[in-house]
Amino acid sequence: MLATHSLEKPMKTDVRSCGTRADIAFGAEVSRLSAATCLHTLAQIEATRLEAILQRLGPEAVRLEPGERLFAEGDEQHDLHVVRSGVLKTRRIGVQGEELVLDFHFAGELLGRGFLSGRPQRCEAVALTAADVCRFPMPALEEAMSESVELQRSILDRIGRAIARDQDHAVLLGRPLAQARLAGFLHELQRCQQGRGESPVRIQLPMGRADIASYLGLVIETVSRAFTRLQEEQVLKVSGRRVQVLDSKRLCELSGEGAPACGATSVMRRRA
Amino acid sequence: MLATHSLEKPMKTDVRSCGTRADIAFGAEVSRLSAATCLHTLAQIEATRLEAILQRLGPEAVRLEPGERLFAEGDEQHDLHVVRSGVLKTRRIGVQGEELVLDFHFAGELLGRGFLSGRPQRCEAVALTAADVCRFPMPALEEAMSESVELQRSILDRIGRAIARDQDHAVLLGRPLAQARLAGFLHELQRCQQGRGESPVRIQLPMGRADIASYLGLVIETVSRAFTRLQEEQVLKVSGRRVQVLDSKRLCELSGEGAPACGATSVMRRRA
DNA sequence: CGTGTCGTTGAAATACTTCAATAAATGTGG
């Protein structure tokens, strides 16, 4: 019931505008990446040579509007996708039609992971904002990886980082306090933005509360309350999807630098 | 505080004996895999040819006793590990020294995932039972993957499955009811055993309650109570680490085939 | 046979979920 009603609709209302005013362009037009930048990491491989390899692969540029699907559960297509601009989410649809958000994908990140095995996709990818995605056909990529150890290493490295993110997600979900989960989520978002050279203090959330709730294993009301309390504690300034981090250190502490399954006594007391 | 006290000790008491009697050999001696079987999947590649490739890699056989570490957080060694027999867990150690169990690894499964990137390991691997692990040096493997598309595909496929498991883990952690998480965990364990050709009804848990609790994002008492209630509902028969699945269908239902973030009304009512 | 670890059980405190209502924001149409 969470999101079944908005599976297909483009949902234009979703992302474009966030604050009534102070509406800065987010994601869509900022930091568009070249095909080569999409796959290389840490200058392990010379961009020129990589570009040549990638061109031969015939990468397909995909343009998505908010709400559009890149691929669906059960798809047999196993290409490698890399986000060039915008934000997407991957999710599973539960037996009762409920949404289960697995991850959010920003510019430069791998998508889907379904390309790794020959099995059908177990999740679907939906654009949260307008987005550009680079699609590399898997068979060609497979061949290219054989020829270029650098490319192979580069892709494995990216996969490794995606796995690390998944594990961070699991760690986050393991925390008992909603505040800790939200704090960890925002902190990760901060690092994420910083990594792309954007401001780490102003966060423009590309996803709604429902997406955050699902990602954090909470209900929407709890997320809302956690936002409010984080604001009351002077850690954040929240205004819809516009979030300003006032105290990054505290945010990090709250995210779980505290105790493993406690926090109650030390953290909760600060509520009033 | 969860497990800092048992980080290094071999902890002989941990696994070897579970039921006072009825003590069957678990994991250690059962289903030991050949070096070739370690890496091939679905007969995509002829075992003979693969065996030749793998031999050239100079795989190292590692023998672990319960409680021994295969690698630690921060290690710079990036080899690929495959479990040949026994069970291991990967975990992170939180800033306060608390344990965070990320996954359990059974025979045939990849380990660590740290080999993918050049960065230091972010988690450590510890043997739960006596275990045999196959270690493939990464540089050689990298080269071999370039030469053999089958090997490359095989490894990517395994990575893909490991990622799918991580996602299942996240989905599990997203469930609000302890019963649902435990049920899902046991159900997964069932499928896991079945996949290795073992009995799906009798489960011999290689890990303690603390490991399960950490993996499920719960405290140990809650796990214990969940076991008890699952037993009261005639779904399981529990005796320490020996679990018998009486109603596999119910177990699956309880695991989350129910509602996304509800279950309370429909599931909890059955408590009495 | 005591000691230590592991697992279970009980009672109180706390946090989350649920249900319900309200407020804010977006988009549409007049």
Added chain:
DNA sequence: CCACATTTATTGAAGTATTTCAACGACACG
């Protein structure tokens, strides 16, 4: 440009589950 309808987000109150604190029982080990 404003009013209306829809979606999204916030807030309140009650119910329920988990955590916490504490004690007990079971089982290996020395």
